[in-house]
Amino acid sequence: MAEGQALLDMSINDFFLRCGLTPQDQLDCYTFIERLYPGISWVAASYQGYCSMTIFVGDHVVIQFRPDNYRLNLQIAEAAREVYGAFAPDTKHIATIPKSGLLVYSMNRINGAPFKHFRESCTSKANSTEYRARLCVDFATFLSKGWHHSYSERIPLGIVGCSIIPRLKSLSTDLPMRFQAKARLILRELQQIEALPWVLSHGDIAAGNIIVDPSSGRLRGLVDWAEAERLPFGTCLYGLEEILGHMTTDGFQYHPHVSHLRDIFWAELRKWIPELHQTSVMKAVKLARDLGVLLWHGIAFDDGVIDRVVQEGRDVDEIRRLDAFLDLEEQESVEGVSKI
Structure with a gap:
C-alpha cells in the first residue's frame, strides 16, 4: 500500500x-x-x-x-x-x-475499477474465461453504438484523421522491415477503409481507461476521451487486444482461450451490425483494425507529440504489441496474392 x-x-x-x-x-x-x-x-x-x-x-x-x-x-x-x-x-x-x-x-464518476488494476489485483477472477467473455460482449455493444449514430458526422476531422496517408507512408518506410509490408497493404486498400462509416473513436483504449464492474466483468465505460476523434469504424479495435491479453516482461501474452473469446466478440458485433455478414464489409473492418494498430502502436507518444515512427530498442513495448497484434503470416499471404 x-x-x-x-x-x-x-x-x-x-x-x-x-x-x-x-x-x-x-x-x-x-x-x-x-x-x-x-x-x-x-x-x-x-x-x-x-x-x-x-x-x-x-x-x-x-x-x-x-x-x-x-x-x-x-x-x-x-x-x-x-x-x-x-x-x-x-x-x-x-x-x-x-x-x-x-x-x-x-x-x-463512472463507477467501477480500471481493468488494468483489477487484472493485476484479482488475477484469477479477471483471467477467468467467463469474466473476459462478458467484457468482450459489452465491448462489442459499446463499439456498435458508433456505427449506428450519425452525430459523429458533425465533428471535424482531428489530428490523426487529417493525416492518415502521410502517416501510413512514414510507417511503410520507417517501421522495422517486418511491419512495412502491412503498412503498404493498408495504404493500397485505404479506399475500402474510408468507405466505412466514420465514427467517433476513443483515442486511447488502454486497460487503464477501461472501467469494469469488478464483481461481474461488465463494461461500465471508458474514461480519458481527450484524444478521441472521427475515424473509420474499426480503427479502435486495437483495444480488443488489451481485453484479450496483457504485456509481460517477455512480451504480449494472450489469454489461453483467446480464439474462443475473439469469436464471442465478433459474433456479438455481427448481431448489432448485420452489415458485417457481408464479406466485403468485414474485410474492410479488419483492414481498419490493422490501420488502428499501426497508428496507435506504430507511432510513438513523445510528451504528447505523435509524429515519430517507433524504433527497435527505443520503443520496446510498442514493438512487442505490433509483433503480437499484426498477423504477419496472413500479411505475407495477402502480399503474395497481390503480386500474382
Missing part, C-alpha cells in the same frame, strides 16, 4: 514538473477542491494520466486539472456522451486556476 501511494505521489509530482508548475500550484488545486466541495472527502485517482491530475470527490464527482496545451475539446466530450451514453462521462469546464492557468473540468 505504501509503495502504491509513493508511486501515485510521484506521478502527480511529475505532472506538475512537466507543466513547469510549483508545489504551491499543486496546493492551490487542492484548496480549490476544498472550497468548491466543503466537507466532502476527496482522493487522487489511483491511475493518473500523463496530461492531467484527476481527483475523486465523494462517490460521484471527478475533478480534473489540465494545462492549456492539453485542454479538452468539449465538442468531442459532448459527442462522446451523445453517441455512447453512459459509457462516456458527462464533462464540463468549470473554472481556470488564476495563477497556474490550469483548466478545471468536472465529470460524473
Whole structure:
C-alpha cells in the first residue's frame, strides 16, 4: 500500500514538473477542491494520466486539472456522451486556476475499477474465461453504438484523421522491415477503409481507461476521451487486444482461450451490425483494425507529440504489441496474392 501511494505521489509530482508548475500550484488545486466541495472527502485517482491530475470527490464527482496545451475539446466530450451514453462521462469546464492557468473540468464518476488494476489485483477472477467473455460482449455493444449514430458526422476531422496517408507512408518506410509490408497493404486498400462509416473513436483504449464492474466483468465505460476523434469504424479495435491479453516482461501474452473469446466478440458485433455478414464489409473492418494498430502502436507518444515512427530498442513495448497484434503470416499471404 505504501509503495502504491509513493508511486501515485510521484506521478502527480511529475505532472506538475512537466507543466513547469510549483508545489504551491499543486496546493492551490487542492484548496480549490476544498472550497468548491466543503466537507466532502476527496482522493487522487489511483491511475493518473500523463496530461492531467484527476481527483475523486465523494462517490460521484471527478475533478480534473489540465494545462492549456492539453485542454479538452468539449465538442468531442459532448459527442462522446451523445453517441455512447453512459459509457462516456458527462464533462464540463468549470473554472481556470488564476495563477497556474490550469483548466478545471468536472465529470460524473463512472463507477467501477480500471481493468488494468483489477487484472493485476484479482488475477484469477479477471483471467477467468467467463469474466473476459462478458467484457468482450459489452465491448462489442459499446463499439456498435458508433456505427449506428450519425452525430459523429458533425465533428471535424482531428489530428490523426487529417493525416492518415502521410502517416501510413512514414510507417511503410520507417517501421522495422517486418511491419512495412502491412503498412503498404493498408495504404493500397485505404479506399475500402474510408468507405466505412466514420465514427467517433476513443483515442486511447488502454486497460487503464477501461472501467469494469469488478464483481461481474461488465463494461461500465471508458474514461480519458481527450484524444478521441472521427475515424473509420474499426480503427479502435486495437483495444480488443488489451481485453484479450496483457504485456509481460517477455512480451504480449494472450489469454489461453483467446480464439474462443475473439469469436464471442465478433459474433456479438455481427448481431448489432448485420452489415458485417457481408464479406466485403468485414474485410474492410479488419483492414481498419490493422490501420488502428499501426497508428496507435506504430507511432510513438513523445510528451504528447505523435509524429515519430517507433524504433527497435527505443520503443520496446510498442514493438512487442505490433509483433503480437499484426498477423504477419496472413500479411505475407495477402502480399503474395497481390503480386500474382
